[in-house]
Amino acid sequence: MKISHSDLAAVVPALLARGKKTLLHVGCGTAPRSRLPECFQSPEWTEIRLDIDASVNPDIVASLTDMRAVASATVDAIWSSHNIEHLEGFEVARSLDEFHRVLKPAGFTLLTLPDMKKVAALIAEDKSNEVVYTSPAGPITPLDMMFGHQASLAAGKRYMAHRTGFTATSIRNKLVEAGFSEVRVMQGSAYDLWAIAIK
Template sequence: MTMTAADLNALRPALQQRAHKRFLNVGCGSAGPERLPECFQQAGWQQIRLDINPAVKPDIIADTTDLSAVETASMDAVFSSHNLEHLYLHDTVAALNEMHRVICPGGFLLITLPDLQQVAQWVAEGKLTEVIYQSPAGPITPLDILYGHQRSVAEGNTFMAHKSGFDKHSLSEALLKAGFKEVRVTADPYYNLWGYAQKA
């Protein structure tokens, strides 16, 4: 589930028909627009980039747990790619509550992060340090998925360390507790969870 334009149109046809829509890219990092899900690459979407790391030159410098720089109900959507796992578990509650707050009624959250259930299978087989796929950052092992990209952390980018994690059930539960109305969580072949959560 990477959320295509057709998927979004089926889920939120009224939202898709709006001429101008804004989404907050939480924990945007340095990735370019080509790395966004297809639904956000369509005409009419304006991206607002937010990150805690000033080096990636975001529009807003902020911690994911405090989005006070963003007005309540001011975003049609929030996109969160691989940043929730960088927070301690108790802080993920605050982060999801903040994401819910800034989304307008009828808007949605699209979130992706590591699927610890899939990774645990590799760990159980004694393959903690085996390369399981190649990423733009280089080879990725189960150890990288569990604790953060080890090479980046070793080079001083401590923002890359992982402090918590989710499986399908726990992510669904966390999204519902944050106040989202409709929640769908799926796993992809690359050890990621994808969650769609609609705000009433």
């Protein structure tokens, strides 16, 4: 699924504001700027890269649950692609609280993550080891989506394990509990969910 600038602007009026904006790209990994969603591609967005893995050369080395290196109310948007499922279930609230804290008023979080309802259906159909799509990390099976990318784990990247999961309802509830005033969750095209949460 691709989220276009016009699609997001209809939901997030802050996107229409002119001037420089700051994007906090959490769990950035090695993704180049060209892989950011279209709405963050324009030159007015300055990307700050945050990751727990220092080897990917982020601007900030930090966990999603402790982003104290980022001052409160200083970023216009957060982009989180397949990150919070790597946290323990009890850590998710702390992470989303941190997202809410660092955003400016009317700022927003855009996140994507596996849709456990769809993944569970594939496993129930006995397709747990079938490749269902290919990501930049390689072929992805339902077990990869459920437990974490097995090739990355085999290479010693233990933080790539998935420790929790979400349905559309559960991620919406978590974002509302974190204090976001408007939350919309949509199904993606690759067994994923997309959520927009406005502070």
